[in-house]
Amino acid sequence: MIDIIGMIFVGTGLAFDVLGCLGLVRLPDVYNRLQAATKCVTLGTCSILFGTFLMSGGFTPTGFKALIAIVFLVLASPVAAHAISRGAHRAGIKLWDKSVVDSYAEDREGEA
Amino acid sequence: MKSRILMFTFAFAVWCILCWVPDTQHLIAGAVVALIVAAIMGSMFVTRPHMLFNPIRVFYFLFWYIPIFIWELIRANFDVAYRVIHPSMPIKPGIVRLKTELKSDTGLTFLANSITLTPGTLTVDINKDDGILYIHWINVVGSDPETTYREIGSRFEPMLKKIFEEDVVK
Numbered sequence: 001m002i003d004i005i006g007m008i009f010v011g012t013g014l015a016f017d018v019l020g021c022l023g024l025v026r027l028p029d030v031y032n033r034l035q036a037a038t039k040c041v042t043l044g045t046c047s048i049l050f051g052t053f054l055m056s057g058g059f060t061p062t063g064f065k066a067l068i069a070i071v072f073l074v075l076a077s078p079v080a081a082h083a084i085s086r087g088a089h090r091a092g093i094k095l096w097d098k099s100v101v102d103s104y105a106e107d108r109e110g111e112a
Numbered sequence: 113m114k115s116r117i118l119m120f121t122f123a124f125a126v127w128c129i130l131c132w133v134p135d136t137q138h139l140i141a142g143a144v145v146a147l148i149v150a151a152i153m154g155s156m157f158v159t160r161p162h163m164l165f166n167p168i169r170v171f172y173f174l175f176w177y178i179p180i181f182i183w184e185l186i187r188a189n190f191d192v193a194y195r196v197i198h199p200s201m202p203i204k205p206g207i208v209r210l211k212t213e214l215k216s217d218t219g220l221t222f223l224a225n226s227i228t229l230t231p232g233t234l235t236v237d238i239n240k241d242d243g244i245l246y247i248h249w250i251n252v253v254g255s256d257p258e259t260t261y262r263e264i265g266s267r268f269e270p271m272l273k274k275i276f277e278e279d280v281v282k
Contacts, residue, residue: 016189016193019189019192019193019196019197020192022196022197023192023195023196026196026201027196027201027203028203029205031205031207031234031236031248032203032205032248032250034234034248035192035232035233035234035248035250036192036196038228038229038234039185039188039189039192039229040189040192040193042185042229043185043186043188043189044189061132061133064129064130064132065129065130065132068126068129068130074229075225078224078225078228078229078235079225081228081234082224082228082234082235082236082237085234085235085236085248086236086237089236089237095205095206095207096205098204098205099205099206099207100204100205100206100252100255101206101207101208101252101255102206102207103207103208103209103246103255104207104236104237104246105207107209107239107244107246
């Protein structure tokens with residue numbers, strides 16, 4: 001029974017990972033791509049790890065490592081997305097043509 | 113000093129979990145590594161240790177912040193999935209400002225991370241002095257401060273303010 005639930009978690013995680021990759025290909029600019037990559041890959045990979053935790057039989061050595069990896073992933077992936085997007089903007093990468101507003105560039109005009 | 117001791121305990125606990133089941137060899141190696149980490153990084157770990165041991169704050173964090181965060185994360189995924197699969201890609205991106213009243217580093221970090229993992233938003237930069245977060249929004253509804261606060265900030269800011277900022281919690 002618990003194996004089946006674990007399998008469902010792994011399957012859902014894989015589905016979200018695939019959607020995240022699809023977003024990475026389809027969306028127009030670096031910021032939108034980061035959105036898809038960060039959100040879908042975080043939940044997808046966490047779900048896979050949680051499925052691993054269930055299938056490995058709960059609090060075994062593998063299960064513990066999976067849980068720790070979830071915590072690190074949730075803390076680290078938004079920070080990485082933040083660093084990449086900030087770096088991209090500072091390096092002068094433009095937003096997509098159909099973007100509506102860019103308050104960050106407005107506020108930074110005087111600085112640079 | 114208190115911060116260093118906390119850092120040591122935390123690093124050692126993580127080490128023990130990572131090499132479960134612990135034996136003597138692992139414990140000694142872990143203690144050495146944790147000591148080095150605590151000596152180098154200890155002073156930046158916790159700046160306000162008393163916050164960590166406040167049971168009400170911990171309770172709010174575990175049973176109020178985390179369930180809402182997980183729910184928002186799942187919603188965010190379906191939101192992105194919908195935008196990616198939809199043939200005409202209904203996106204209207206832009207970078208907007210979000211005014212925040214949070215002051216502490218921990219509070220701001222958690223706010224920025226929560227915003228990144230919730231539907232349609234991604235934190236690009238933080239201006240700590242003025243309390244402004246720059247947020248890339250995949251579907252801009254409006255760029256005036258009231259709209260951005262209602263749509264983005266109101267989900268997490270009051271909660272994080274209670275957990276990380278106020279001096280007295282009820």
